[in-house]
Amino acid sequence: MINRRSFIKSTAAVAGTTAIINPYTVLADYGRAHPVKGKLILRYRPYTLQLRHVFTISSNSRSTTPVVLTELEYNGMTGYGEASMPPYLGESHETVLKFLSKVDLSVFDDPFEMENILTYVDGIMPGNRAAKASVDIALHDLVGKIIGQPWYKIWGYDPLKTPNTSYTIGIDKPDVVRQKVKEAEPYKILKVKIGRDSDKMMIETIRQVTDKPICVDVNQGWTDRQYAVDMAHWLHEKGVVFIEQGMPKEQVDDNAWLTEHSPIPTMGDEAVQRLDDVMKAHKVYSGINIKLMKCTGMREAHKMLTLARALGMKVMMGCMTETSCAISAAAQLTPMVDWADLDGALLISNDIYKGMQVINGKVTLTQWPGIGIKKLA
Structure with missing residues (x-):
């Protein structure tokens, strides 16, 4: 777990030199200052949500929602993520699994490089927003766990x-x-x-x-x-x-x-x-x-x-x-x-x-x- 006082101190130092703070840049700077190299391992599996009631909106009805659950592991810690695909998003189990199969995080050895990692993920293919969210959420969960604090x-x-x-x-x-x-x-x-x-x-x-x-x-x-x-x-x-x-x-x-x-x-x-x-x-x-x-x-x-x-x-x-x-x-x-x-x-x-x-x-x-x-x- 990262010492909170050290994290706040490093954040304050950055704040003194920038007008607008990008928290992901701050975290990346922290990661470079305290390198703990490892390997990012992405895992994922399809899952189907069962709705308690048939859900009807102006355009359709459904009783299930397909999702894909993701896990991002680093040095024995795991972050969890999710892609949910209601019909109007145009994504499915097949498209999300196909996208995630193209995600290669082996070039990153530091989860604190969040801006670089998520920019890379966003650029793999256009669209696929729920699939991308599943990696983003897992990465946020992982980094928050390493720091030992919730994101709020x-x-x-x-x-x-x-x-x-x-x-x-x-x-x-x-x-x-x-x-x-x-x-x-x-x-x-x-x-x-x-x-x-x-x-x-x-x-x-x-x-x-x-x-x-x-x-x-x-x-x-x-x-x-x-x-x-x-x-x-x-x-x-x-x-x-x-x-x-x-x-x-x-x-x-x-x-x-x-x-x-x-x-x-x-x-x-x-x-x-x-x-x-x-x-x-x-x-x-x-x-x-x-x-x-x-x-x-x-x-x-x-x-x-x-x-x-x-x-x-x-x-x-x-x-x-x-x-x-x-x-x-x-x-x-x-x-x-x-x-x-x-x-x-x-x-x-x-x-x-x-x-x-x-x-x-x-x-x-x-x-x-x-x-x-x-x-x-």
Whole structure:
């Protein structure tokens, strides 16, 4: 374990000579100052998540999600990662395994060279963002374990400032929706999937049984700007706090018009994949939804968060259906966001990790190093 005082001292020395600190450069400098050479060994295997309920959004339904679980070993320590592939990402067990087979980390003998390692991984092939995230998460977990600290501390975040997480309710029949609301009793805010002709039914059904705040995810389901803004006003009257990706991402002008006329914030999701998309989303949406599987992992998510905050945008930390591995990795960033939607592991029945917990509806981080997880099986 690295001495924390020495780490802080070395970080402060770097801070005195740079206006903007890249934490990955700081860590690389630390690694060079304290060389412990070894071999990085990447392992991976396919896994299938079983959902507790059929999950329906505006474009599809499913009861499983394919994932690939990764491990990155170095000098007897292991970091864990994950790639989750819901249908719209365009990735699969086959594509992720193919990508990971091309990852050769033998040229790196120091995991602290995070910027170099992850730049290399990102450049192997275009796309494959979830596959890249699985390496990124494992590397962050490994380096955090070597340092002996969780990433929220490495980044300097206050764990007491985490938000409540929403609990997702997919599109369904009224009796099923009411049952899902009952199951969501511990949660302070509900995320409701809409974007079909059943939008008002979904909200009115929920309002029959609870007055909790609601956010809605339209998944690009609205195509007419006037309908969208009329719905925004109606949703505002029903206690909805924001709208996620109301219209197709290609309808940039329509989304900007909706944001201008909506009484509640709009969040870009499908329209905001990676760092380059943050500037494009500025003044088109009120904020952005960052997901590790979209942006290649924690390194880029951290950059997106920093840029969005500099632009005065709202930030939400989201997820796919994932194990507690990827969920806990994303949770490391939550002390700096406005909203969290990190219920992915709560929606599955075969999680194999223990990590971030939801206590009284609030994202609650562990003090375990790295991404803050322990393997159960």
